[in-house]
Amino acid sequence: GAGVSQSPRYKVAKRGQDVALRCDPISGHVSLFWYQQALGQGPEFLTYFQNEAQLDKSGLPSDRFFAERPEGSVSTLKIQRTQQEDSAVYLCASSDYGTTLNYGYTFGSGTRLTVV
Amino acid sequence: DQQVKQNSPSLSVQEGRISILNCDYTNSMFDYFLWYKKYPAEGPTFLISISSIKDKNEDGRFTVFLNKSAKHLSLHIVPSQPGDSAVYFCAASGSNAGNMLTFGGGTRLMVKP
Numbered sequence: 001g002a003g004v005s006q007s008p009r010y011k012v013a014k015r016g017q018d019v020a021l022r023c024d025p026i027s028g029h030v031s032l033f034w035y036q037q038a039l040g041q042g043p044e045f046l047t048y049f050q051n052e053a054q055l056d057k058s059g060l061p062s063d064r065f066f067a068e069r070p071e072g073s074v075s076t077l078k079i080q081r082t083q084q085e086d087s088a089v090y091l092c093a094s095s096d097y098g099t100t101l102n103y104g105y106t107f108g109s110g111t112r113l114t115v116v
Numbered sequence: 117d118q119q120v121k122q123n124s125p126s127l128s129v130q131e132g133r134i135s136i137l138n139c140d141y142t143n144s145m146f147d148y149f150l151w152y153k154k155y156p157a158e159g160p161t162f163l164i165s166i167s168s169i170k171d172k173n174e175d176g177r178f179t180v181f182l183n184k185s186a187k188h189l190s191l192h193i194v195p196s197q198p199g200d201s202a203v204y205f206c207a208a209s210g211s212n213a214g215n216m217l218t219f220g221g222g223t224r225l226m227v228k229p
Binding site: 004033040041043044045048056059091093095103105106107108109110 | 122150157158159161162205207215216217218221
């Protein structure tokens with residue numbers, strides 16, 4: 001597709017429920033990032049993939065958070081036993097390796113997760 | 117500990133005037149800086165970047181200035197237009213950080229017609 005596509009756009013989960021958020025990066029983009037943006041704050045790094053390899057997961061806030069990109073394209077961010085503090089917009093971004101810092105990377109519109 | 121800070125949560129300017137958005141950072145290992153613009157219900161959109169080997173980069177109405185000794189950068193928009201009204205995020209990266217970006221908290225710019 002022309003841009004980074006994320007689904008669903010909105011998700012309401014009951015506390016304790018598991019959720020899965022999907023990201024379709026721009027075709028051919030090697031790098032894929034997940035960020036979490038709480039209300040009124042800037043995005044915070046969660047994890048980074050280069051192709052199917054998860055090279056950095058230092059930003060994942062707990063072991064309830066898990067991300068995968070098994071074929072080096074679509075990625076899924078899974079949150080188990082959701083808590084209210086997980087409520088945020090989850091942003092996915094992708095880039096051609098090597099052009100990231102010159103031209104930034106392309107973000108999707110995000111998934112707004114609300115845990116009730 | 118916030119490594120990238122945008123101390124002004126909001127800024128209001130008149131159409132046609134200059135908008136100046138500021139950003140401070142603490143990590144001396146940062147060597148690349150970017151500005152993103154975000155409209156409601158959309159993801160951030162890349163605007164302009166600057167490498168630490170430069171002190172200025174210009175792209176049309178947008179200019180970014182970097183003062184490494186002060187660990188400060190700013191984005192100038194001249195002339196400001198109502199369509200520039202959005203939240204602006206400053207972001208920084210270190211060359212050994214795997215292209216991970218550290219973002220500031222954002223500044224909401226309102227350009228009044």
